[in-house]
Amino acid sequence: MITVNPLEVNGMFFTAITVELPKTNLLMISNEVGYIMCGALDVDLLNNVLADRKVIAGRAVGVKTIDELLNAPLEKITDASKVYGWESGMIGKEALDKIS
Numbered sequence: 625m626i627t628v629n630p631l632e633v634n635g636m637f638f639t640a641i642t643v644e645l646p647k648t649n650l651l652m653i654s655n656e657v658g659y660i661m662c663g664a665l666d667v668d669l670l671n672n673v674l675a676d677r678k679v680i681a682g683r684a685v686g687v688k689t690i691d692e693l694l695n696a697p698l699e700k701i702t703d704a705s706k707v708y709g710w711e712s713g714m715i716g717k718e719a720l721d722k723i724s
Contacts, residue, residue, distance in 0.1 A: 631690065633717055636724035640690045651693045653716065657723040658705060660698065660716045662687050667700040678704040682719050694720075 631640040631653060643650035651662040658680025665683040682705060684696035694716045701710045701719075708722045 633694070633720050633724070636720070638720060638724075642690060649688060651687060651690055653690065653693060653720065655720075655723060658682075658708070660684060660693060660719055662693060663699075667702055670702045675703070680705045680708060680710075680723060682710060682716070684716055 625644045627642045627644075629640045631638045633653075636655075638653050638655045641650075641652045641654070649662070650664055653660050660682045661684075663683055663685035665681060667681065667683050670677070670679045670681060679702050682698035682701040684693055685699045687693045687696050697713045697715055698710070698719055699712065701712055705719070710719050710722060
């Protein structure tokens with residue numbers, strides 16, 4: 625099943641997407657600037673192979689729900705996200721605040 629819902633974070637709206645897969649969930653929260661995602665996000669691919677696209681993205685590992693993604697530290701971020709003040713270790717909500 626795929627669930628897509630609006631999500632308010634500190635007065636700004638994002639899109640929350642959950643894809644239920646066998647034995648795991650694919651989780652993402654995005655707006656028109658960038659996104660945070662579960663551990664399935666390949667940050668190295670975005671930084672190296674697709675660097676010219678300057679994707680604003682961060683990955684949190686071990687999360688199972690959208691709420692956990694919002695409150696988990698970002699384990700890895702793209703180089704392009706640093707322009708918005710993102711840092712590894714900041715929680716998802718903090719990163720989203722910086723792109724709202």
